[in-house]
Amino acid sequence: MHRYLYIAIISLIFFSCKNEKKTNEKLNVVTTTTMITDLVKNIGGEYINLEGLMGSGVDPHLYKASEGDVTKLANADIIFYNGLHLEGKLVEVFEKMKNKKTIAISNALDKNTLIGSEYFASNYDPHIWFNVDYWIKVTEYVTEILIEAIPDKKAIFESNHANYIKKLGALKAAIHSIIEESLPKEKRILVTAHDAFNYFGRSFGFEVVGLQGLSTATEAGVQDVQKLSAFIIEKNVKAIFVESSVPKRTIEALQAAVNSKGHDVTIGGSLYSDALGNAGTIEGTYIGMFEHNVNTIVNALK
Structure with missing residues (x-):
């Protein structure tokens, strides 16, 4: 009974929010995990309204959407989530949003390169952010999506992308150096x-x-x-x-x-x-x- 009540609430919120007027002209972007929120912030900057659902110390495996979260999702122009069933309990919500632009950042990756896992319905380990090269590819993917959504900010997003990619490359080099020299x-x-x-x-x-x-x-x-x-x-x-x-x-x-x-x-x-x-x-x-x-x-x- 609780499951069906939850779905009914989600459907009602989506119906009531779908025509809500935006407060400004900026793109409304919602992200799930803190890692994705940080990435999108680095690329979109001040040119998007960014809201992350999860905060510090939050476990995405067990996270359930509140009514407030569902309202944010319903009013979003773009939703970025990890995918690969990391946000297992949000899958049902995303399935209700087929008319929304929901983007799984893991789609940027070749699944043949991922680590297999029998614990997830996707059959892959979803913790992709711990591979810096993957995160670079995801950054490129997110940048493309934002440029498509706001073409007149292409030069700014590309500049932000280039700067962030340099930082990620430096991070990877520094990590290798620390580990090789110290451990x-x-x-x-x-x-x-x-x-x-x-x-x-x-x-x-x-x-x-x-x-x-x-x-x-x-x-x-x-x-x-x-x-x-x-x-x-x-x-x-x-x-x-x-x-x-x-x-x-x-x-x-x-x-x-x-x-x-x-x-x-x-x-x-x-x-x-x-x-x-x-x-x-x-x-x-x-x-x-x-x-x-x-x-x-x-x-x-x-």
Whole structure:
């Protein structure tokens, strides 16, 4: 009953909002995750009205749209979302919006290059932002969409795109340098709350293991904890990591299980996985988030 009531509310809001007049001439753009919001802001700047649905520390795997969110979506000219079933509980909302311009940024990528996953209906790991090369392609895709929507701002969007691409290239080079100079290959084992970092691992030579698997909707059980604790001891892993958008109790339970077997493992810090840091901070940007994560990982494992 609750499911059908939810759908009815969504339909009613869309019907009531579809003819609402815009308050100004700017393009109304809505984004889902904080990573996408930051990207679109870098390209669109002051020439769009940008609203992000999710904030710092929000888990997109479990996120449900509020009535206010649905109103924002109904009044949007363009909606950018990750796709690949990252926003699993929003899929039903997007399906109600077939007449809206909803853009999955993952469409910019060749799916043959993605990491497969049986945990998502898309059959792919959706955490694509942890591959900087992917994010560069996504940036190009978003820029094309915005130029198509506001052709007279083409030169500005292209300039913003060029500047941001340079920053992303510099970020990738800096990360490689930090890791290669500071962390021997045998120490590049990353244990986190859930498997959000596989693209990071493939890009920068880390073995990545998540306690909860790819989706936080999957609870970790006692057997998962015991299996991973044995792995940590076998590999002599010195630090494991919590995530800002995932409750830390599972990693604390893992630490306790490892320590009870006579192996000392510390919690090396908190990583940003499915959401950026607080707005207005360095970690509240994609580049700042990535730098924070890499520095936290390297400092704890070296």
